[in-house]
Structures are given as structure tokens and as C-alpha cells.
Amino acid sequence: MLQKGTVIMPPSYINVGAYVDSGTMIDSHALVGSCAQIGKGVHLSAASQIGGVLEPVGALPVIVEDNVFIGGNCGIYEGTIIKESAVIGSGVILNASTALFDNVSGEFISKEQGKPLVVPENAVVVAGSRPITKGHGNKLGIHLYTPVIVKYRDDKTGKSITLEDVLR
Numbered sequence: 001m002l003q004k005g006t007v008i009m010p011p012s013y014i015n016v017g018a019y020v021d022s023g024t025m026i027d028s029h030a031l032v033g034s035c036a037q038i039g040k041g042v043h044l045s046a047a048s049q050i051g052g053v054l055e056p057v058g059a060l061p062v063i064v065e066d067n068v069f070i071g072g073n074c075g076i077y078e079g080t081i082i083k084e085s086a087v088i089g090s091g092v093i094l095n096a097s098t099a100l101f102d103n104v105s106g107e108f109i110s111k112e113q114g115k116p117l118v119v120p121e122n123a124v125v126v127a128g129s130r131p132i133t134k135g136h137g138n139k140l141g142i143h144l145y146t147p148v149i150v151k152y153r154d155d156k157t158g159k160s161i162t163l164e165d166v167l168r
């Protein structure tokens, strides 16, 4: 279901059961997967993919709250919840198994048993990596993909992702 004032740039696609609220832009080549819930004033950038629940079977839809910005080529899957006004930098991939490092608190954010991964309000998340700590990869200096909260949204972030009122 699409609310009034949603902007859909072709060729994007919104799958069955999804909800997209007003003032949101779904940019070219973006996908809103089955049953995903997208809030008001969200920008889903070109080629970003919001996962659905059909296959593999998932009980939890992805939820993107109001005023979130999702950069180009991101992937948000497996019931991940992006809280209000968070900013997901280009190319960030998040699923239920992703360990997200908060460089402000110094803690990893992981899903709790049976619950989805939750990205906090106003978090600014960019792609990163961490050295593998076990197995052969450790000796070889292999890194695992690890998204990082570099900061919480500030004026500089606002300027980096200014939206165009005229398009709404």
C-alpha cells in the first residue's frame, strides 16, 4: 500500500504486502520487498534493496522508520529495524546476523535471540571491516565485513543528504 505523496522512480519495484508512507521517495532500481514497512519522509536511494519475507521464509518484515536515509546500493534484510532519522551510508548491508559496531559507545549491536537487528535512532552507519579473530583467516589478516556507526546525525550529515522538496 502506498500513501499519498510517495514518489516512485522507475524502474523500482514494490512487492506484495509492503507499506510505504507519505513523502517517501523510492529511487530508480530500488526494491521494497514483500511486507516491508517504510515510514514517512524516507529516501531509499537508487539500487537499494529492502528484503521481503517470502523466500527464505521470514516471520519479521524489515521496518524503516520515519525520516531515515538509505544510501545507494544498500541491502537491508531479515527483519532489520532502522529507527527514526538514521542514515545508512552507500553500500551498507545489514541482515539479522550482521554485527554492527557503534564507534560512539564502543559496543557491538547484535540481534537478541528471536529478535531482529535494530539500528538506533539518528545513527550514521557506514561500511567497515574487522580482523577475523579465529581460524586460518586470523593468521592471514583476513577481515570480515562490519558496518560501523561513525557518529549520530549532526548538521554536517543533514547537509550531506539534503532532500529536494520540489520532488515531493
Ligand SMILES: CC(C)(COP(=O)(O)OP(=O)(O)OC[C@H]1O[C@@H](n2cnc3c(N)ncnc32)[C@H](O)[C@@H]1OP(=O)(O)O)[C@@H](O)C(=O)NCCC(=O)NCCS
Pocket: 027, 045, 046, 070, 071, 072, 073, 087, 088, 089, 090, 091, 124, 125, 126, 127, 150, 151, 154, 156, 157, 158, 160, 161
Ligand atoms: C553517510 C554519509 C551521508 C556521510 O555522512 P556525514 O555525516 O556527512 O559524514 P562525515 O563526512 O562527517 O564523516 C564522518 C566520518 O565517517 C567517515 N565516512 C563518512 N561516510 C563514509 C562512507 N560512506 N564510508 C566510509 N566512511 C565514511 C568519514 O571519513 C569520517 O571519518 P573521520 O571522522 O575519521 O574523518 C555519506 O557517506 C553517504 O553514504 N551518503 C549517501 C550517498 C548516496 O548513496 N546517495 C544516493 C545517490 S542515489
